[in-house]
Amino acid sequence: MDETTPPEHLNPLQRFGRDIKQVRLARKLTQKHLGKATGYSEGYVSKVESGTLLPRPSEKFAKGCDLTFGTAELFAGLLRRIEEGDHPSWFVPYLNLERKASRILDYSTNIVKGILQTEGYARALFEAYFSREEVEVIESKVAARLRRHAVFELATPPFLWTIVHEACLRTVVGGAEVMAGQLEFLLTAAASPNIKLQVMPFSAGAPAASTRPFTVLRFTNARTVLYTETRVGGRMYDSEQTVDAALDDYDLLRAHALSPDQSVTLIKALLKEYRA
Incomplete structure (x- = not known):
């Protein structure tokens, strides 16, 4: 400078x-x-x-x-x-809560959750979503997304339980090299004591696969919040009935998903395909 x-x-x-x-x-x-x-x-x-x-x-x-x-x-x-x-205004409230959560339960259906994205994967997404933006804008968004990794460096990091649909792993974002890097990152994340990762396989069938992506944030004060997102923005819910329904859905998803060990095995197999 x-x-x-x-x-x-x-x-x-x-x-x-x-x-x-x-x-x-x-x-x-x-x-x-x-x-x-x-x-x-x-x-x-x-x-x-x-x-x-x-x-x-x-x-x-x-x-x-x-x-x-x-x-x-x-x-x-x-x-x-x-x-x-560097984030959409509607996303900032969620971002502030994510930093304070003690437990994060997430289900991703077609794109790897932002907090687990690599630089190459995030850049490919933003280049696709914001194809008319200047390079500086894209890079600023990429940097902001990578900064979300810092939540795991807190003195008391949240425990993340993430269920990743197989579609997230097979949808080629940015090419084979980018996907290989993303899968390697997921394997590293899965080995962390603060992260539990499961894959929802295509073989689980329609009931589990049809569930929309969502995130549940839990806090030490017993508060629980549900977050859902669409192309035009995100929304948070804290009513007991809505949150309980989401938690029931999450329990069902965990039951249909591969075990953590089986999930790692599948990711390693897909990684070999991308490397080939």
Whole structure:
């Protein structure tokens, strides 16, 4: 990032980095000092200030800067607004709840859930959905999607139980190489103690296959929310009757799906096909 670049020509992360640098210099701190104060390396601070740290600076770093600079929640708030700005407005409420959930139950019918997408897979989807957008817009959306992985890096990450329909694994998004990378990522995810993955096979038949995709978020305060999505937006429900019906559906889906071990075996077999 050139120091003479006008602010209006900077992307949100570059503006965030420039603001960090300006306040740091005003406080007469070096990058090394700021890194030590926030618990990060000098190189990390340098990348933040240049706007080249991907997918984005951490919330911990932003809060550390606020504490060091005495700026209340200025930079933590800026970071949250950057995050929200890269997502549709109707999706932001769900995104905020996803970060706070203790348990996530998801059923995906034709596309791998966003929180489990690889960079190549996400980019191929956005290039298809937003074919008329500039490259910078696409890349910003890709970065925002990858940032959702950070939920698993929290001190107390949510437990994700995901049921992926076989159609998600066989629908070729971005070509064989992209799909191979996506399946490898799913295998890695399935090995995590915080993630349980099952595949709903085509052989399960129409009753299970006809269920629409949905996500249930559970919280430590016993609150439970159902989230559904269409092409034009998403919607959340918290009525007891609606949520209970969704949980009943999820139990049925788990019963029809392959076991976690069988699911891994199927994914490995499909991975060989894509590699071939």
